Amino acid sequence: MKATFDGKSLRLGQEGISLYESGGYGRPEKGGIRLAPEEGLYLLWRNRIEVADHTFSGLLADLSGDTGFFRRYLVYRDLRERGYALQTGPHDFRVFRRGDRPGKGQSQYLVRVRAERDLVDFDQIVAEVATAGNMRKQYLIAAVDDEGELTYYEVKVNHLAEAGPEAGEGKAVGEAYGAVVLVRPAEAPWLAAEGYGKLLDAGEILLSPVETLYLMDAGRLTLVRGGAPLSREAYYGIAAETDGELGEKAIVYADLRRRGCGPKTGYKFGHHFRVYTAGLQHSLLLAHAIPEGTALPMAAISRSVRLANSVKKKMLFACVHTDDIQYIEFARIKL
Structure with missing residues (x-):
């Protein structure tokens, strides 16, 4: 059967209805069906249609004015070859x-298609994942590398526990040396018991800046510097001088603690936190705090997911908004 190409889509006459009815190709319209460019090129490649005045390479050349077309075509072809029927739509497919x-x-x-160097806008991801959830669909990103290889990621909101156990009542006094805060363990044995800080050889507990801020906000830690009281605001200013991400990290740390999780630094994994849950001795999550308006390259997300998988952890991006935190999980899947 022969199709015509109008520069944007392809059209088949009445004989094309069989393609729609048997395989879900195209969208019916008066007198025939209209094929999206990806559908038309695939059917031409499969020798199921002819296109007036066009070979496969000629049609591809005409469609390549859209820089994202060829990678969408590769995803369309891959999914069709795997036995799926699909249609183009606002989420690509x-x-x-x-x-x-x-x-x-x-x-x-x-399915949203992305190239390896494309920036992934997390505000858009949060909105689209929510839309998919409301429609009871799974949201996927199909990543296409420079050699045309495809990797599929399921993207979803990870619903961590809404609330954890009540915070303890122990209190402590810490000495600030710049952003470094030390506490004598004999004066605050509850710190280690609740998973705060690291015991140094000198017999003192080192608190990280996010731990310090959380405990100060909870009214459980007082700071002094050179014998004089040091306010929360003053300490934050000192610590933020060497950590431009401290604001969102502190927000996510506090939220994870309120959910009953035990976040510790995830530096050796290249992320903000490794997260312990339900008293486990092995962390099951990696979490990276990102502020509103953040966009990350698809390649950076891929590296994060691969590393998390290699150490048997889930990869979460904690999207910090003015009134909420969304934990967005990326996981490789096989279709």
């Missing part, structure tokens, strides 16, 4: 369960 197709059955995935 809407993918149906195997055996289902448009007009018959429900879609399972909303």
